[in-house]
Amino acid sequence: MSDFSIIGKRIALIDAAAKTTGQGKYTDDLSLPGMLVGKILHSPYPHARIKKIDASRALGLEGVVAVVTGEDAPNQYGILPVGHDETALAVDKVRYIGDNVACVCAISEAIAEKALELIDVEYEVLPAYFDPEDSMKAQNDLIHEHKPKNIEKEYHHVFGEPERALAGSDHVAEARYIANEVTHAALEPHSTLASFEYDSQTGQPGRLTVWSSTQVPYYLQHKLSIVLELPMSQIRVIKPLVGGGFGGKSEVIPLEIIAAVAARKAKAPVKITYTREEVFWAHRGRPRTIIDLKTGMRKDGRITAVAAKVIQDGGAYCSYGIVTILYSGALLNAIYDIPNVRFDGYRVLTNKPACGAMRGHGTVNVRFAFESQLDELCVKVGKDPAEVRRINLLRAPCITVNGLRVQSYGLPECLDKVIERSGWRARKVKLSRSRGLGLACSHYVSGAANSIIRSDMPHSTVNIKVDRDGGVVIYTGASEIGQGSDTMVAQIVAEALGCTLQRVKVIAADTDLTPVDIGSYSSRVTFMNGNAALQAAKEVRQKIAAAAARKMTCAAEDIMIRSDQVTKRGSNGVPPPAAEATNVATASGRVEGQILRDSVQQQRKDDGPKERMSFEEAVVAAMDFHGTLTGTGSYAPPVEAKGGKHKGAGVGPSPAYSYSAQVADVSVDEETGQVTVHKVWAAHDCGRALNPVSVEGQIIGSVWMGLGQALQEEMVWKDGLLMNPGLLEYRSPSSAESPEIEAIIVESIDPEGPYGAKEASEGSTAAVIPAIANAIYDAVGIRLREAPFTPERVLAALQAKRSGGKKIDMTNHIDPTAPTHFREHGGSLCYKDRGPERHPHDPARRTTEAEAGGND
Numbered sequence: 001m002s003d004f005s006i007i008g009k010r011i012a013l014i015d016a017a018a019k020t021t022g023q024g025k026y027t028d029d030l031s032l033p034g035m036l037v038g039k040i041l042h043s044p045y046p047h048a049r050i051k052k053i054d055a056s057r058a059l060g061l062e063g064v065v066a067v068v069t070g071e072d073a074p075n076q077y078g079i080l081p082v083g084h085d086e087t088a089l090a091v092d093k094v095r096y097i098g099d100n101v102a103c104v105c106a107i108s109e110a111i112a113e114k115a116l117e118l119i120d121v122e123y124e125v126l127p128a129y130f131d132p133e134d135s136m137k138a139q140n141d142l143i144h145e146h147k148p149k150n151i152e153k154e155y156h157h158v159f160g161e162p163e164r165a166l167a168g169s170d171h172v173a174e175a176r177y178i179a180n181e182v183t184h185a186a187l188e189p190h191s192t193l194a195s196f197e198y199d200s201q202t203g204q205p206g207r208l209t210v211w212s213s214t215q216v217p218y219y220l221q222h223k224l225s226i227v228l229e230l231p232m233s234q235i236r237v238i239k240p241l242v243g244g245g246f247g248g249k250s251e252v253i254p255l256e257i258i259a260a261v262a263a264r265k266a267k268a269p270v271k272i273t274y275t276r277e278e279v280f281w282a283h284r285g286r287p288r289t290i291i292d293l294k295t296g297m298r299k300d301g302r303i304t305a306v307a308a309k310v311i312q313d314g315g316a317y318c319s320y321g322i323v324t325i326l327y328s329g330a331l332l333n334a335i336y337d338i339p340n341v342r343f344d345g346y347r348v349l350t351n352k353p354a355c356g357a358m359r360g361h362g363t364v365n366v367r368f369a370f371e372s373q374l375d376e377l378c379v380k381v382g383k384d385p386a387e388v389r390r391i392n393l394l395r396a397p398c399i400t401v402n403g404l405r406v407q408s409y410g411l412p413e414c415l416d417k418v419i420e421r422s423g424w425r426a427r428k429v430k431l432s433r434s435r436g437l438g439l440a441c442s443h444y445v446s447g448a449a450n451s452i453i454r455s456d457m458p459h460s461t462v463n464i465k466v467d468r469d470g471g472v473v474i475y476t477g478a479s480e481i482g483q484g485s486d487t488m489v490a491q492i493v494a495e496a497l498g499c500t501l502q503r504v505k506v507i508a509a510d511t512d513l514t515p516v517d518i519g520s521y522s523s524r525v526t527f528m529n530g531n532a533a534l535q536a537a538k539e540v541r542q543k544i545a546a547a548a549a550r551k552m553t554c555a556a557e558d559i560m561i562r563s564d565q566v567t568k569r570g571s572n573g574v575p576p577p578a579a580e581a582t583n584v585a586t587a588s589g590r591v592e593g594q595i596l597r598d599s600v601q602q603q604r605k606d607d608g609p610k611e612r613m614s615f616e617e618a619v620v621a622a623m624d625f626h627g628t629l630t631g632t633g634s635y636a637p638p639v640e641a642k643g644g645k646h647k648g649a650g651v652g653p654s655p656a657y658s659y660s661a662q663v664a665d666v667s668v669d670e671e672t673g674q675v676t677v678h679k680v681w682a683a684h685d686c687g688r689a690l691n692p693v694s695v696e697g698q699i700i701g702s703v704w705m706g707l708g709q710a711l712q713e714e715m716v717w718k719d720g721l722l723m724n725p726g727l728l729e730y731r732s733p734s735s736a737e738s739p740e741i742e743a744i745i746v747e748s749i750d751p752e753g754p755y756g757a758k759e760a761s762e763g764s765t766a767a768v769i770p771a772i773a774n775a776i777y778d779a780v781g782i783r784l785r786e787a788p789f790t791p792e793r794v795l796a797a798l799q800a801k802r803s804g805g806k807k808i809d810m811t812n813h814i815d816p817t818a819p820t821h822f823r824e825h826g827g828s829l830c831y832k833d834r835g836p837e838r839h840p841h842d843p844a845r846r847t848t849e850a851e852a853g854g855n856d
Helices: 016-021 109-116 162-167 217-228 254-266 276-282 321-330 364-381 385-391 411-422 424-428 485-497 525-552 615-626 692-711 765-780 791-802
Strands: 036-042 048-054 064-069 100-106 120-125 151-159 171-179 191-198 205-212 235-238 270-273 288-297 303-313 341-348 435-445 460-466 472-476 504-508 559-562 565-568 595-597 600-602 612-614 629-635 657-668 675-685 740-746
Touching (some): 064 109, 064 254, 100 254, 191 254, 205 217, 321 341, 411 657, 485 504, 525 559, 525 629
Parallel strands (some): 036 270
Antiparallel strands (some): 151 341, 171 288, 191 205, 191 270, 435 657, 565 612, 595 600
16 A cells, blocks of 8 residues: 555646636636726836826826826835835836836726827937846946946855866866847736725725735735835735746736726726736846856866856846846756856846746756756767766765755756666667757756745745534645646645545635745745645644544554544554545544534434544544644744855755756758757656646646747847737747657655655756757757757858858857857847837837937
């Protein structure tokens, strides 16, 4: 019989039926009596001072109830305590095309949109910065006056003696890598509904309720409190179903604040749902990144040192940027044993939408560079890439050179699995022309050991209440965003209590009902919320076991609860194996006390000591002895997991790390430059797979997202104007473009994870891009250092190779094998027919000051 009855089983997510039948409600499905529609006026300029806003004509339009501007909500906020630099609506100036200027509240969407055209805004256009390296040279017209050279933050870390180690290396590789900007492309657009309770006598607004598509309800409650100057106790945030987040909803997005401000001014409920184009402007995705990387290696394949200079194009506001740049440096070190490291990181402001957190936060672009350069060194030392990676594995448990504690480390088995499943050695010598295999590894945190809110409070808390009929209700503040967190806590609690999953109900992410949880990001929920749930369930189980022991005349330690059956050790009442457990909770015919079930009141009946009890009987007995049957659990990372003391050391440490190894099988069409990925083998160390079908889904999703960034996704810019703000033009891969992905689960059983579990949602993303880059090199011998690997970049590199290194002008003078700077405009997504003039307000097309200002 398995040690577990529910953990490790392939169980459908508990919200699957609601989502697949359409009964589940997302924010935009909700409405309230008297609800108004909110539409936002956005800036047409990348950088401009607001001289005047006149909304009188809009307010005169029938059906318009209110117009909100920055004056209605001037308080600054931000997701990081050190990064409060945003206002819900622009107060003094706009900082990117799409910045929020005003909001119209009207009785219909059509009227609201018409009213937007009647708002007159007078701008004074300012010089703008679009390239991070140019922005770092700025002396005047800074994006934020208190940020010299437009640098949001810079960090310089040195561990060991990197310069000396590089000088003594047998081989050194050095190159510039560029990863272009990508965004989340979640299926559900951002949406928020806000409503105040109004005093029936005074008409004054009272309590605020907000329904929002968010990954962080408690942060939203906090930021609403700051901007609206309301006590948090007067604000309730409810998270309905969320149609995908991937980090894009892990901080407060302006419409969430604007809806509340508008509802207060209009004295009516207001709902704002972004259009798809507005979602692209809201962005908060992965930043364009320049990585100047240098790696040293000995003849035997041992890495001696790595030095990385990383510049991130952060956009106009801080967002998560400080965390993003720190992750880029910190996570060079928890995957291989690298004794000497230099990291110089710059987070730079530009006049574009703010970048933020996106799946694999901070690590994906740097991992692309590192794993690509590692393969270049493998060629130099004449060793197999898999062998070199094995040579440089950590010896866990250990602490890395930058202070990251590693307790469980499944990377060796991940490597073994993908080498075995892909037939790595045999296929490498048999592949046809223009077809190749590539290998790469990645990793990620199981939540940050140090929370961003600078508090010693637990990162997660879970409450459990058991009803008298044996129903179990879990109250958790964690946000289910499609990753399966509600199912995860239900499984953990059911396993710990010994009851069936059908008894368990989850109430989540409602700030009035559920305990504080710091949000669903950085893959923290399984580890942290799971541990809190396990602790709460153990408390309840102890009460049930104690009561059952009294009825069964044995010690509580001898009580066994499994599949709704309570027995004592050594008795004949052996619980049924998990496979025989019924799917429906059974009602007991012999009960203590009184229970109500199916409207039948059953009477007390004392028939003496028992050999076995039902779960319901045991629950009733526990209530007889303890009263209300509840439990509370919380989780905070141990001090040993919180990292070193150097500046910036707080980002990167985690109580546990996941690991991934992947092999990609690709072919390259040398006539068209088209890269086809035939198959990806992806092994992921998730500690323990609490629900294998869910873990496999997350691995496949991670690989899929990486494929998009590797081959085709790219936000294309011209003078700060996004040229492809729609899913048709942005071109995320569809199911038709997805190769076969073989998800392989590796279980390292982390000593501190709930039942040994770690993260399984992000860690596989970062390996995809370098695995494909390495496979392209294996196929046709070109080393691409700029992602995505679009056909024209592949063709340019092929033609450069054929011409003996001569640079080919196919990508605006940028050689994809040796990029030096960002291209302002280009890529496969270029609008050849419409070009940069498709937008009537494109500032690059204006020549005079008079043209630039005026009625917009």
